[in-house]
Amino acid sequence: MTLNLVPFVSVDNMMKLVLHLGIERVLVDLAAEIEADFRRWPQFDKTPRIASHSDVGVIELMPTSDGETYGFKYVNGHPGNMKKGLQTVTAFGLLADVETGYPLLLSEMTILTALRTAATSAMAAKWLAPKTPTMALIGNGAQAEFQALAFKAICGISEVRLYDLNPQATAKCARNLAGRGLTVTPCRSAEEAILGAGIITTVTADKTNATILTDNMVGSGVHINGVGGDCPGKTELARDILLRSAIFVEYPPQTRIEGEIQQLDPDHPVTELWQVIAGEVPGRSDPAQVTLFDSVGFAIEDFSALRYIRSQLGQSGFCEPLDMIADPDDPRDLFGMILRAM
Amino acid sequence: MTLNLVPFVSVDNMMKLVLHLGIERVLVDLAAEIEADFRRWPQFDKTPRIASHSDVGVIELMPTSDGETYGFKYVNGHPGNMKKGLQTVTAFGLLADVETGYPLLLSEMTILTALRTAATSAMAAKWLAPKTPTMALIGNGAQAEFQALAFKAICGISEVRLYDLNPQATAKCARNLAGRGLTVTPCRSAEEAILGAGIITTVTADKTNATILTDNMVGSGVHINGVGGDCPGKTELARDILLRSAIFVEYPPQTRIEGEIQQLDPDHPVTELWQVIAGEVPGRSDPAQVTLFDSVGFAIEDFSALRYIRSQLGQSGFCEPLDMIADPDDPRDLFGMILRAM
Numbered sequence: 171m172t173l174n175l176v177p178f179v180s181v182d183n184m185m186k187l188v189l190h191l192g193i194e195r196v197l198v199d200l201a202a203e204i205e206a207d208f209r210r211w212p213q214f215d216k217t218p219r220i221a222s223h224s225d226v227g228v229i230e231l232m233p234t235s236d237g238e239t240y241g242f243k244y245v246n247g248h249p250g251n252m253k254k255g256l257q258t259v260t261a262f263g264l265l266a267d268v269e270t271g272y273p274l275l276l277s278e279m280t281i282l283t284a285l286r287t288a289a290t291s292a293m294a295a296k297w298l299a300p301k302t303p304t305m306a307l308i309g310n311g312a313q314a315e316f317q318a319l320a321f322k323a324i325c326g327i328s329e330v331r332l333y334d335l336n337p338q339a340t341a342k343c344a345r346n347l348a349g350r351g352l353t354v355t356p357c358r359s360a361e362e363a364i365l366g367a368g369i370i371t372t373v374t375a376d377k378t379n380a381t382i383l384t385d386n387m388v389g390s391g392v393h394i395n396g397v398g399g400d401c402p403g404k405t406e407l408a409r410d411i412l413l414r415s416a417i418f419v420e421y422p423p424q425t426r427i428e429g430e431i432q433q434l435d436p437d438h439p440v441t442e443l444w445q446v447i448a449g450e451v452p453g454r455s456d457p458a459q460v461t462l463f464d465s466v467g468f469a470i471e472d473f474s475a476l477r478y479i480r481s482q483l484g485q486s487g488f489c490e491p492l493d494m495i496a497d498p499d500d501p502r503d504l505f506g507m508i509l510r511a512m
Numbered sequence: 513m514t515l516n517l518v519p520f521v522s523v524d525n526m527m528k529l530v531l532h533l534g535i536e537r538v539l540v541d542l543a544a545e546i547e548a549d550f551r552r553w554p555q556f557d558k559t560p561r562i563a564s565h566s567d568v569g570v571i572e573l574m575p576t577s578d579g580e581t582y583g584f585k586y587v588n589g590h591p592g593n594m595k596k597g598l599q600t601v602t603a604f605g606l607l608a609d610v611e612t613g614y615p616l617l618l619s620e621m622t623i624l625t626a627l628r629t630a631a632t633s634a635m636a637a638k639w640l641a642p643k644t645p646t647m648a649l650i651g652n653g654a655q656a657e658f659q660a661l662a663f664k665a666i667c668g669i670s671e672v673r674l675y676d677l678n679p680q681a682t683a684k685c686a687r688n689l690a691g692r693g694l695t696v697t698p699c700r701s702a703e704e705a706i707l708g709a710g711i712i713t714t715v716t717a718d719k720t721n722a723t724i725l726t727d728n729m730v731g732s733g734v735h736i737n738g739v740g741g742d743c744p745g746k747t748e749l750a751r752d753i754l755l756r757s758a759i760f761v762e763y764p765p766q767t768r769i770e771g772e773i774q775q776l777d778p779d780h781p782v783t784e785l786w787q788v789i790a791g792e793v794p795g796r797s798d799p800a801q802v803t804l805f806d807s808v809g810f811a812i813e814d815f816s817a818l819r820y821i822r823s824q825l826g827q828s829g830f831c832e833p834l835d836m837i838a839d840p841d842d843p844r845d846l847f848g849m850i851l852r853a854m
Binding site (some may be wrong): 174178181182188189194203215220224225226229231235242244246248249252254255257258260262264266270271272273278279283310311312313315316323339342346347432492493496498502503504505508509511512 | 516520522523524526527528530531535557559562564566568569570571573575577579582584586588589590593594596597598599600602604606608610611612613614615618622623626653655656657658681684686687689701740777832835836837838839840842843844845846847848849851853854
């Protein structure tokens with residue numbers, strides 16, 4: 171492929187590629203890629219995402235670079251979209267060669283973000299959660315099935331207990347998970363869902379300071395995978411839970427603005443997950459400890475995911491060339507190239 | 513077109529669209545769009561571009577929004593690319609709907625950036641430069657012809673005097689401009705090029721603190737269109753010229769880092785061009801004054817350019833649909849959509 175043609179992975183090709191590889195294998199591979207990149211965290215250029223907020227949502231750019239490859243993701247978050255029949259979150263992303271600045275890959279990332287978010291959650295739980303066969307899954311929307319399968323494939327979860335304010339969402343989730351080797355238990359309340367669960371995943375969509383979990387619902391020794399508290403004014407956990415949890419985050423300057431810890435003082439102690447993975451600090455230090463992964467999603471996870479997709483393209487045909495970069499024979503002669511298009 | 517399909521303007525279609533409309537008409541239209549957006553400057557979300565620097569170049573994201581439409585550009589700057597037969601600057605950009613976060617347009621922007629940069633230069637000169645038939649054009653690379661035609665179409669320039677360290681670049685530029693209604697005068701030195709020129713455009717590519725113009729070369733009453741001093745460590749003008757010029761800039765927080773004024777104290781007075789256009793402050797105040805447009809390129813110019821291209825697409829066929837946004841029938845059922853792709 172010549173340099174001016176950028177491989178593009180459409181939504182259709184992403185679905186076909188994921189099915190070709192197998193969803194659980196993709197989740198396991200993504201978790202390994204993300205873990206490897208978290209282990210070399212200091213090598214990356216890091217910046218909080220660049221957000222453009224409006225009354226109804228946010229549009230964000232999430233760039234990072236490891237000095238050889240540059241990547242960024244475009245992603246929106248519009249909680250009101252669902253009522254219009256649209257996705258709350260849509261995304262696409264790009265990889266480029268740092269040496270030349272030329273793009274290497276353009277890809278849909280709505281699906282890929284759902285996969286990498288679940289893979290990151292399960293990878294973090296591998297380091298932080300107690301051994302448990304059971305996960306509560308509160309919020310059964312677009313992200314739910316990905317979370318369930320990631321925790322099955324990466325953490326050995328065998329039962330998921332589902333709850334959503336909307337019973338239709340729970341029914342949809344249970345239907346999609348049927349026959350995939352998980353015991354799926356729909357529940358009528360959050361309290362019922364967390365019964366016996368060593369891991370509690372919260373992944374609800376409302377842009378509000380909600381209280382999905384109250385303090386008395388969270389017993390000792392539990393791991394909370396907090397996914398849905400991910401932008402200013404959007405949290406899911408009672409503040410008291412945070413005060414008695416060991417809190418692990420991706421990139422503190424971003425999580426302090428967007429995560430559950432926006433409810434806490436700006437100097438409240440948190441641990442960076444990469445330091446646990448790199449062996450610099452301990453993860454769970456006590457079976458009775460409540461651990462919280464306050465996940466908001468960081469650019470390096472998207473970078474890992476895009477690099478993984480690129481590595482799997484090969485001769486697969488799951489991409490198409492996009493005529494995106496003007497590349498005149500004489501680089502000084504951009505004007506002449508236009509004239510010759512006549 | 514359904515929402516999941518994003519109109520994409522390829523390099524090929526951009527060339528065809530520009531030729532279909534006519535290059536000078538596009539330059540005039542772009543200058544008008546950019547001027548209109550500069551006039552409503554306070555309505556925009558503004559941020560200095562987000563740069564990822566390496567030893568060999570920079571990759572940047574340039575977002576902005578007017579509250580209804582969001583836009584961003586990806587652009588690289590790699591001065592060493594030319595020796596590899598690659599473009600120094602390549603770019604693409606996107607418009608999105610602030611209400612939903614869904615993309616509205618994806619477009620190549622290597623060509624469009626060249627056009628909007630020239631249109632912005634000429635639009636600024638319309639407000640700042642003396643009446644003059646003659647422009648010196650120092651630096652005859654990929655941007656040169658666009659500058660020449662923009663100043664012809666927008667400022668009434670009838671003679672361009674060309675100089676480049678590389679005579680082949682000058683020859684290329686003269687060849688491309690032949691027969692377009694301009695008197696084109698190749699010169700053997702920068703000194704010769706500026707003879708009688710009321711406007712001096714500097715648009716060289718080296719990433720270095722160069723001195724393309726020394727102080728004694730710039731006579732009173734001249735307008736300098738400084739285009740090539742556009743990133744940290746890359747300037748073209750002797751500092752003494754800046755000290756006796758009235759300096760006009762796009763967005764001071766960005767220009768202080770990237771423009772000619774990186775050579776000056778951070779509180780050296782500059783005027784924002786939009787304030788001149790909005791009638792808030794005067795432009796040129798004296799025929800003897802040296803005016804400098806210290807141009808680095810700002811996100812709003814790309815926003816204006818993308819909106820213009822979108823407005824010209826209509827039923828033209830100069831775009832193709834890109835399957836970029838996952839859009840399941842039930843927005844909660846992203847997982848089910850993947851399964852159904854089987």
